[in-house]
Amino acid sequence: MSVLAVARRVRAYGGHFLLLTVLTLVTAVLVTGVPRLAERLSGQGLRQQMADVPGIRRDLLYSRAPEIQPPGTTRYTAFHRDAVEDLSAGMPPVVREVIDERWYAADTGFARLKGPELTRDKGLFDLALRTTTGLHEAATLVDGHWPGQGTRREAAVEIALAEPVARPLGVRAGSRLRAALYRPDGSEYAAAPVVVVGVFRPHDPADGVWDGLPSALRLTPPVGDGQPFQLVGLTDPVGLDNRVEGGWAAGVSYRYRVDPDRLAPGRLDALIAGLSQVDRERPSGLHFSQGVDIPLRQYADALAAARTLLAVIAAGVLATLAGLIVLAAGLAARRRRDEYVLLRARGGSALTVVRRGLAESALVVPAAAGAGWLLGGLLPADPLGGGTPGPAVRLAAAAALLATVALPVAVLAAQRGGVGGRRDLLRFRGGAGRLTAEVTLVGLAVLAAFLLRRRGLPLGGEVDPLLVSVPVLLAVAAALLALRAYPWPLRLASRLAARARGAVAFLGTARAGRAGVAAPLVVVVLAIATAAFCGVVAVGISDGRDRAVTRIVPADALVAGDRFAPDTVAALGGLPGVRAVTPVLAQPGQRLYADADGRPGGAGEAYVLLVEPAGFAEVARRSGLDVTVPGTLRGDRATALPALVSPDFAAALADAELADRAGRRPGWVDVQGNRLPLRVAGTTPWFPLVPADVTRFAVLPWPQLPADGPYPLAPTGFLLAAGDRPVDPVALARIAEEGQARYQSSGAVTGGKRPLPPRVTTWVAERERLGGSGVNGLLVFGFAAGAVGGAVLGLLALAFAVLAGARGRGQVLSRLRTMGLSRRQWRGLLLIELAPLVVVSVLTGAVVGALLPVLLNPVLGLSAFTGGVPVTVRFEPGLVAGVLGLAVLALAFAVAVEAVNNRRLRLGEVLRLGEES
Known part of the structure; x- marks a missing residue:
């Protein structure tokens, strides 16, 4: 077979191959691009959630409590300052990469502060000295100069105070005070003169340099009557070293702030493990504390649950697309059955027929898959991620292979089916082999669901194959049961209609009961079940969040104090x-x-x-x-x-x-x-x-x-x-x-x-906080894509179901029109014939989609999205109305597809050209 001959056949049947290539292209785009979008939304949610965490809770803090240093200790601050880089160098690389700002600070213990401005009516005041990095860049002097930067150095300890501290004290640049330590018996020692050389105003009070405790920007109020206010005076290393030599206790701290913009979802587990390693390997004598792992673990749990939920939705959408590809290949092969029979009659083998179909498919499908891969790669990904995940690459290759071999397999099935005969009769719907396969599949679905409920969700962030396959198996099993059950009520309705006046109802119910639409109905049920699953779970999560907020704020507003x-x-x-x-x-x-x-x-x-x-x-x-x-x-x-x-x-x-x-x-x-x-x-x-x-x-x-x-x-x-x-x-x-x-x-x-x-919390604000951060963007994207994609693919599958029987309906309508069937009766006949298929498929898919969350609720981990409140799945009137509306839309769409197809076929020509035209 030459390439030109294959290309001519592809061009001759361009409509069929166009449909197959479009489905392949869409599948490749989804497989390639959706993981990139999901990773981007995950990264945005992580960084937004961590940015809302107060900066002090994102700090990694090494500290040494203030203690009196041995006699003769000099240059205390210089000895400890270099450790800020040494400690970060010893951290695991995954922790070191997310650290942005870092600060070193040395503090003394508190000493009683006295002076002319500190009158008795103002209360008692204790002073602690602090020297820290990044001070001069974070504040502006409003009076005086920084310690150690004057024209001559004072013999006293030079300090700078924040404007909100100096104002209530009544001090200014040049104020001279005195600080001293006190023994338990009330006698003072280690007294030193203190001079305020500067008053400053911070550029940004929320800057991390000011997060050291106690705060240097305000007076710390007393803890009870008769207790002193506490304040921090900023000094230079010389002033603090002077007091250490004088017997004041001193301690150091090293703070490293995690930058939210450097966090990536793919490195969360490694980062959490690295933080634990930092705690285990801290140097002796230093205390290590951090709280950043708590929100990171919370987000990791929510992300794992979201990925599990999105994997279930993606499995339904991809299974539907796979079914549509099979339907497209089957429709193309069915329309060319005479060609394949003629090839066999001329001496061609089954292998020759399959090779013909494989050559045609290989000419267009891989190219469509490659184009989809490229288009999916253009979708935005997380800038800190690794691009397209590895599983997506393997899944895209599997989808391309399935689409390529779908047509040859359909060709083999078509040419084995022969030509002629009535393929729409009930006796062709059964058979021991098919019955055995259906019973096996239904039993497998029930067993898988039972095992999943007994086992639960496995630990770890990997996608569970059993959990992903159970919804697909249950939807297919339900479709097979519906396919077996729905002809019997139609046969009864046909018998009743035979006794009534007019032939429209009888012919419509009779033809609906004989319609051979097994594969299209399965795909429709699978698509609608995916859309209904998304809607039910989304409503359940929203209700769960409402209940979670109501537990915290059971009113429009809560005032607590x-x-x-x-x-x-x-x-x-x-x-x-x-x-x-x-x-x-x-x-x-x-x-x-x-x-x-x-x-x-x-x-x-x-x-x-x-x-x-x-x-x-x-x-x-x-x-x-x-x-x-x-x-x-x-x-x-x-x-x-x-x-x-x-x-x-x-x-x-x-x-x-x-x-x-x-x-x-x-x-x-x-x-x-x-x-x-x-x-x-x-x-x-x-x-x-x-x-x-x-x-x-x-x-x-x-x-x-x-x-x-x-x-x-x-x-x-x-x-x-x-x-x-x-x-x-x-x-x-x-x-x-x-x-x-x-x-x-x-x-x-x-x-x-x-x-x-007092703290004021409103119900609306708390609800926005719970539903507006973290993985919520990823969930909204997944639910929207699953619901819209399932509905659209379901309508497309219905179009396949209509087209599968369009040739037979065209022949019947051609004969009936010649016998006097009016256009109005023709529309009624069409509605009666298509309504059972549409209603059964849509309702079956909706019921399966609504029951899946009930079955899978214990293993989906939905409480991770509702603050720990269990999610209760229930039917909503809005969902029922949506299903009914979708059924009406699907029926109108099916009738429109049939009408367009009949106009294209020209019913009179169908009758003249014969049975298998």
Whole structure:
């Protein structure tokens, strides 16, 4: 066979080969380009998520606690400064590559600072000296000069203070102070004069050079009454060395910041292992700490789950494309069956016929695969990745090989089938061989699903072949069962239609029951199942994220702080847009007692949460959230408060024989000085506002004090419901901070720790945070590609199903038109014949796609996308409407394809040219 002869045959049947090459091209593009896009989205999500992590949590910190150096120690800072490079050089290369900025700092211990400006009414002040790298580049002097850069050096220790520190102290450049250490008996020693030579303003307070603790940019408030403020004075190495020689304790720290822009998903496992290696191999005498591995591990777990989910979607799409290639090859071979029979009649062997098909396919398919490879390679990839992954290369080669051999195999099957005969009768649908193959495939699918459920998801980030193959096997098995089942109702409908007036319904149902569309229906079911799977899982993840956020913020907004004055409720309720407010009180680590006198109960500690059941439910209802407050919290409070407890804590209470349901022997818990009796009224594995990692908790209704205790309860937070207009978080924080300040100054407490500013969290902001970072971009891409691709490929498979029987329908319609069938009756006949195929395939695919997440939910790890909250898969009205809409669209598409094909065939010519025209 010459190449020109093969090219002439390809040109003669250009439509068939064009379809085959387009499918091959699309497959190659997807196999090559989608992994590149997925890697790019993974990298963007990783870098975005890590950029949102505070810089101090991305630091690798070596530190040596301040200690008094041996007598005669000189040049302390110079001795330790060079270690900043030595330590980084000893790190594993994968860790060293992601480090950007690095800082060395030497600090002294705190000494009491006194001076003319530091009057008694301002309080007590302790000073620590610090010298660090990168200081001059990170700040601008607003007064004076830097330590060690004056025209002459002071005999005293020269320091520079940040403007926010110097202003409240009342000092400026030139202020002279005195710092000294104190012994336990109150006597001072190692005193030294201190002079403020400069006041500076940082260029960027968020710059990592200022992240050392305690901060050099602000005064650290006292931890209680009578305690000093703490401040850091920046000095030069000479000044710090001087104080080390004078007996002040000194320590060093080396900080290395991980740059998010240098992180790549493909190196996550190696980076996490490298961080563990750094911890194990740290030099003696240095303490190593880091927190960057926690968000990295969280992202790695989410990425592994996302890749598993995308592998399932990709398997469905690629299996559908493979089926379409087989259908295209079969359609081309079926239309040329007479040619192959003629070749055999002229003495050609089966090998000759196969060689002809292989030569034609090899001329166009590999070129299409190569073009697809090149186009896929043009899609953007992760700049820090390795280009097209190795598995994608092997998969592309396998796809090209499948597309190349599909036509020769179809040619062999076509020429073995012979010519003539009625291939649409029911007796041709069976056969022992086919029945055995179908039973084997269905049994294999059931067995694979059972083994997958029993085994679970294997450890590691590799794609699981069993998990990827189970959805495809189940979809194919369901399609085979549907193919076996749906002709029987049609036969019954045909018998009923035979007794009615008119021939349209009878002929349509009869032909639909005899249609031989096995392969196209399987491909349609597979495509629709993939699209439905994407839709159901996407809705399940979205609902899971909503529930996860509702557990954290069971209202439109949550205000949390230390303790608030009682009138804060009214102040918050008076803000514009606030419709309802309820207080909450959270007390972690509370011990349970056996009686009101405080005798230990033996049940351990628990997280105690006090809520107003009616107010809690009202705020949730007005916020539009599905939060159920059990009626047990509103039970009888005569003997003890009804408590909703976790199963672990309920077991501990039962072992201690406390807090029984009848309240005969209540347990007692101390809440802000009030001993409250409680009884177990019910158990629950979780409750809103209780942290997810807390497994021992008790939720109590707000007691009626002072009857239950001597002290009024002060709420530690508030839940708010907003109207149509959102509440201003800044206004909420301001009102809450004022309420917190009123409580601190009301005389209810004396001394104590200075409270932190209240935290305001809105439901909308928390939902955006959970669903807008990490692997969310990768998930959106996967779900969109799977849903749209599955729907489009399903419609294309329906077109193949229609075209497979188009020749026979054309002959029937030609005869019926000559017998007086009207155009309206012809459309009705076409609808009746095609509707069962479309409805059965679409509904079967939708049901399979909806049931797959239920089956695979335990092994997909979907909770990695919802903050640990289990994903519940359920049917949604929107999905049902979408399936029905897709069925209508598919039916209209099938009718349109049939109409276009009939016009192209010209029904009159079909009748004149004969049965096998």
